[in-house]
Amino acid sequence: MKQSRLFTALDEGLSLDGPLHVIRPPAGYDLAGLRDVSVEATFYPDHQYWAAAGLIGDGAGRAATLVVVPRSKTLARAMISGAIAQGGTVIVDGQKTDGVESLYKDIRKVATIEGVVTKGHGRLFWFRADRQPAWEVSVTSPQGFTTVPGIFSEAKVDAGSALLAPFLDGLEGEVADLGAGWGYLSRAILQNDAVTRLDMVEAEKTALDCAVQNVDDPRAHGIWGDALTHQGAYDAVVSNPPFHTSRSGDPDLGRGFIATAARILKPRGVFFMVANRHLPYEADLDARFARIEELSGSGAFKLFRATRPKR
Known part of the structure; x- marks a missing residue:
């Protein structure tokens, strides 16, 4: 079994000096053996998977936040901005097809990247939370309705x-x-x-x-x-x-x-x-x-x- 980007990063210098909070990892994402980990999952099957593992939590007292990049670019930006607001180390892990490369380029403009792992058609990088990127993280909802980034047909009626x-x-x-x-x-x-x-x-x-x-x-x-x-x-x-x-x-x-x-x-x-x-x-x-x-x-x-x- 190939080693994940996260565990490769831990072998190559990523240090977790306290609790790690992971945002939206899919079921089966490799967190095996890590201690002091909590997970936030809003997709029901994923939530049930992580709840069965006893890892669902709010991330209180976290030292680091790991953002697993979703398909939605606006949602990914919102997740990273939220992680930066929490302080500590921010880790971003995603596939190239989900836009991780453009996120990496944007973060490099406002933060010093402390480490990078590129493998498996994706990239993981980490940095210290400091400045927020100049991102637009809201959506224009269909008239008369409320929507949020990342949900199906967020900007218009399907x-x-x-x-x-x-x-x-x-x-x-x-x-x-x-x-x-x-x-x-x-x-x-x-x-x-x-x-x-x-x-x-x-x-x-x-x-x-x-x-x-x-x-x-x-x-x-x-x-x-x-x-x-x-x-x-x-x-x-x-x-x-x-x-x-x-x-x-x-x-x-x-x-x-x-x-x-x-x-x-x-x-x-x-x-x-x-x-x-x-x-x-x-x-x-x-x-x-x-x-x-x-x-x-x-x-x-x-x-x-x-x-x-x-x-």
């Missing part, structure tokens, strides 16, 4: 969700929004007075916090969790499922959402879904539902209405 919303008229009873994001479809669902309860199920805690702010309705309930394992019994399920957690697309994520929808729907329930047109979900819908109707979509997106879930 086109697929916008296509699906008009078809949600007439929903009633108990409804689940699987992968609710920051709440655009949830707000549309609650335009129906006959909806008695809406569960907004979302794995990314920062997105769910936005949804709770954006959907100011006593019928709405935010649920931080994994849509693939969510339990319930609903009259309707609505979803714009993710199809990637990295730069590589993964249709199995959408397939998992379809399976969950079929499992948690009542026998006469209805499932509404939007997906990128190139994703091959028709066979999965046919396997899980007795009746499938493709609604009017666009060149980029297809919309489905599915009923009579198969048990």
Whole structure:
């Protein structure tokens, strides 16, 4: 097994002179054997992984902060700025495909880099927290909504969700929004007075916090969790499922959402879904539902209405 950039850095001069706080490491990130470590994770599956390891904490009293670079450049900048504000040593670890090289160049302008490890198509570097880079770390949210850096479609309403919303008229009873994001479809669902309860199920805690702010309705309930394992019994399920957690697309994520929808729907329930047109979900819908109707979509997106879930 190849040694990680972090442990290579520890062998080559990185000194941890006190507690280390790690921000957003994915499940499986190598922290084995380190002492005095706490982890901050807002993506539910990652949080559960680190909670099982007993490492979830707020980083109080930290001597160093390790930022694991996410895909979002604005979020990465916000994370590094937050780490600098905490003082001590700041460590940044990321892949080239996630923009670590541009972060490294920006930090070199305001801080002395104390060490660098380049391997595995990525870079890890560390420096003493001092000056803040002249970065923009906020986002311009869609009008009438609150969003934050790093969540899906942070700066504009997703086109697929916008296509699906008009078809949600007439929903009633108990409804689940699987992968609710920051709440655009949830707000549309609650335009129906006959909806008695809406569960907004979302794995990314920062997105769910936005949804709770954006959907100011006593019928709405935010649920931080994994849509693939969510339990319930609903009259309707609505979803714009993710199809990637990295730069590589993964249709199995959408397939998992379809399976969950079929499992948690009542026998006469209805499932509404939007997906990128190139994703091959028709066979999965046919396997899980007795009746499938493709609604009017666009060149980029297809919309489905599915009923009579198969048990």
